[in-house]
Amino acid sequence: MSRLAACTIHDGVAVVTIDNPPVNALGARLRGDLFAVLSEVVASPEVAAIVLTGSGRNFVAGADISEIGRPPVEPTVTSIIELIEDCERPTIAAINGNALGGGLELAMACHYRVATPEARLGLPEVRLGLLPGAGGTQRLPRLVGAAAALDMIVTGSEIGARKASGIGLVDALSEGDLMREAIALAQARAAENGSHVAVRYREDKIAAAKRDLAGFEAHRDALLSKRRGLRAPQLAALSVGNALTLPFDDALAAERGFFLELASSDESKALRHLFFAEREAAKLDGVTKEAARAVRRVGIVGAGTMGRGIAMAFLNAGMPVALAETDEEALAKAIEAISASYAALVRRGSLSEEEASARRGNLSGSVSYDMFADCDLVIEAVFEDMALKKTIFAALAAATPAGTILATNTSWLDVNEIAAATDRPQDVLGLHFFSPAHVMKLLEIVRGERTSPAALATALKLARRIGKVPVVVGVGYGFVGNRMLAARNAELERLMLEGAMPTQIDRAFRDFGWPMGPFEMTDLAGLDVGWRNRRAHGKTAPVADALCEMGRFGQKTGRGFHLYPDGSRKGVPDPEVEKLIRTMAEEAGIAPRAVSFAEILERTHYPMVNAGAQVVEEGIARRAADIDVVWVNGYGFPAWKGGPMFWARKEGLSRIERFLARQFEATGSEHFRPSPMLPLLAASD
Template sequence: MSPISTRKDGKLFWIISDNPPVNALGHAVRAGLAEAIAKGNADGGVQAIIIACDGRTFFAGADITEFGKPLQAPGLPEVCDAIESSSKPVIAAIHGTALGGGLEVALACHYRVAVPSAKLGLPEVKLGLLPGAGGTQRLPRVIGAEAALGMIVSGNPVGAKAAHAAGLVDKLAEEDGLRDAAAALAKEVMDRDTHPVTSRRGDKIRAAKEDPGLFDRFRKDNARMILGLDAPEACIAAVEAAVNVPFEKGTALERELFMKLVTGDQSKAMRHVFFAERMAQKIDGLPKDTATYRIERVGILGAGTMGGGIAMNFLTAGIPVTMVEREQAALDRGVSIMRKNYERSAAKGKFKPEQVEAAMGRLSPTLDFEALGDCDLIIEAVFENMDLKKDIFSRLDQVAKPGAILASNTSYLDIDEIAAQTRRPDHVLGMHFFSPANVMKLLEVVRGRETTPAVLATAMAVGKKIGKVAVVSGVCHGFIGNRMLAARQEQANALLLEGATPWQIDDALTSFGMPMGPFQMADLAGLDIGWNPETTSSSTVREVLCEQGRRGQKTGKGFYDYGEDRSRTPSKEVEAIIADFARKSGKPPRDFTEGEIRERLIYPMINEGAKILEEGIAQRASDIDIVWLYGYGWPAWTGGPMFWADTIGVGRVLSGLERHGRALGEDFTISDRLKTIAEDGRRFNG
């Protein structure tokens, strides 16, 4: 049965799509649309055609599962051309989202009606692509080249009201009156002699024709956003063509660029991320119908940076929070920082003032530990000290109500050891947020040995509700992300003593696409984390830096020297300290290429990822990719560490590890899983 149905209502011909969940433009929908447009045009009694969708949204995009496979006719470009070529006016009735191919369908229509809550956009760039059904050619002709560049290159949607102001939407409807408004507009225009055909319009691109420097200025102004990415540059080139060449030539270039991108490594990687994020929600061995607990109030123990950030996630999602601290000054400071964070976001337009007040109004700060007794989920967010955490969980077990879930925000420690301090180890797990917790999207949900399915499912559902990308991890030191980070840091420290400088090491990763290198990260976090001035022994470079007051950005100097604006410059003093340690180690210093440094840092990470898979700590390789993408800023256009290994060849990683074997250290071992995959010519990701 076709997902496209039609009905005639007097002189109006309705084309309705019902293809849950998001009316994706798969083959059956495309074929049904083409057939319906032809049917409407062939009916002499029809004077106007309306395209609408049942369900929660207008067409929300192409069917991504078809990418990379032989295309079944008709393709979306042909469908859009058929819509635009209709001898009778075609009106798009938009609710929910009109994204990607959905907006391309709407652009091919002669008129567009939308409800105010609708969003319209061309997000293909976020999958390493460009709009491939005329979007780069039609949108500039409707809203102008400069505005089109902003939408297409960022991939960000705009609201219907802004789209109406820009001319992308012709009429705004009441939220519950979309189809009536579409019918009214259809009756209004059906007797007109001509209708706006987007591909023939030239009025909106005239300004860009008279300003040939527009595109280079856009490239310069957005250099940071597009650096290293193929798709944004292709988008700019396509919009430039919309201004300078006829529509037919522009669409031909658009199609050529699309095919080049869709077969390229960057788009393959970014499509992998799209599916990997959704796959992470699936938990091995957990029935789909597993019941979850109602979480109506959350307790947060600790009002520091992490505790406050974690609390903000729940407050923003409308969930009341009880926050407990030991001292009033610490509690007041934490609440003050939360408010400042909200107000800073409000100043940027992310919240309205009344939303800030509502969120803060859901917070109950207190020094009373017993106040946690009515919470459904309690998250401990104190220092990384096992004895402290064990004591806290023993106390929590006494005050928490039956059925309450107890979670630790630990980033390294053994959840099973913590859970053993309670009489409810089945209701204990890890919920590892990443700093800043109110911003970073990753949530590692650590499944303890005795964690029940319902508790695990609840934690995953909570993560989704507060806008996190949650990934399940088993129990081991550092879980998924920090365990791999430790492998990288070990090699970074070793490279220092072999002749590489901190800035060479950092640059090898930032040029790869990471937001910062290991020593930049250390300076940002503070070199004195875990350092005790009473027991310091000058045994490591980091200890000596702390002893000399070089404790990171907060003191104006760490591995780098920092200016008042926090700009960093290499430090001669640090070079001398490192050189002294290198001499004592007995290793003769040597020069390193950027490629060699990168291999030394990244290949051991991938090896550790393979061990994590061997041990069942991660469910699948794509989960590891998601952890690094959303928790550590791994460049999305490479797909994550395990997908990147697949792209360059796991055999290449193995040979690199073997080549660097002696330098990697006496205790370094190569994963059996990695060896097997390399020898069989397979991939980590399927």
């Protein structure tokens, strides 16, 4: 069995290379090999200095997450760090790519760090409901200062090597040959014959933070105010604070205790579940990366809000986009809106003018489909009308060569029926983006009956290229997300008539962990969107329909379920809406009563879970974990609850099933009919 760490000697410098592709994760076997190699190197009198690096495109991208929560296996990352830190000869971390989590903790154990400009550094453990567990909360403040360490650790953000150099995390940038420069630095430091101070003993930036303890605490409180209810950021901030108030070893022991507490928490288990679920969602049996076709240019039909957002998603990834509209005026308006969006990003400092100009330069437009002749992918993004979509797809099939993938952004309609309008259904699939399309991470890839493996492989690869989280789903009304959304929202009108006002329902959702309540979200999106969809499908929602008939379309009209005075983005209760609801309840013979938050959540969330079980039963979702990925990345379900299906297991599947059965018996409402798959969800992944 080959070793995952090896050593070569270059003029007295030991170069220790970590080789555990693809990301050099610090699993047990790698740790054992690395500890053995480093022990030999440290003991060798022929070695004047040590350079530690990683093979491929990563230094070390973190720990082996599958080991978290299990009994520790020696040697641990801490054991390796102590071995490096105790070395009296200079040690240099040559960072050739990602140095994240345990990888950055390993690099900070070295005396010096040199990195390529493309390298990324960070301690993202809070994203998994954890905090750095091998000294990251103690060594990082000693290198970059307490405030900068708080920013990185509490937010879990990564930074580029240039920024890392500017704040003191990286000692030198390598613009040429990284290993040659790292070896030269090692030789120069060895020739100095002086002592090399380990990071743990550097106290100047700690002392500076102590002199402005009030400033540190204010910065900490501001960061945590945006993360209320989450345990990992709280403990991470506390641990960084310990660097200012406790001896190093005491603070290190406290950090380890915090890590073990978090590793066993529901919060971390949920986030780790999502970590693995996202990776599994992007894999398909019989679909390989090698089957993916090259996509060099993308066409988009429809330049409304959705089409513009999809265009920006590709432009932001550096891809040329051809945008089509029915008339020149609509096309010009769309291109102007996209340019204005980039101008706003430049004004905010989020984008350079050069980059904005490059993105605008990649955008072209036409009122003819002839420009799609050299596109490898064309996405239709017009409104939800089956006849219109079939007409467009027939025209696209005629205007593009065989092999061009034709995708629909429909959120409801039958992709198979759309594909049947072409002479090549194997090239047709759904790419359901979520609004705003250039911001939201989820991409539902809808697999038609005849969609080819090559088309699916291309979509999966492209999704990652534009920064989306892909989930492959089957054809069915509303696919996964909107099918479940309809079930979740089915009781909202009834709850209002029974006495729960929109403000109360929104608050129940926010208290659960949603970023917005259902009525706040409807007001943001526009009530007219749902109204138009209901009328197209012969459905009604009496309260919402009445508000639309009154011209109350949400934030854009200043009135929806809530009032938005003076253009405010934050709604306030509207007595007119409450009066309307009470009048409608009285006409329906419904006596108002007090409705608890618990009942609101049960009557909305349990049917949503039930619909999730149905889409697994029907094969529209391949596994329950895919549903969790959809809802966290596309609909705002709180990630720290793991998604609706993961949460349902903790809530109790039998409890949910009993509740649904009682409600179905009492009301006969189909969204309460328990799915036979519901009690089997625990085994569906």
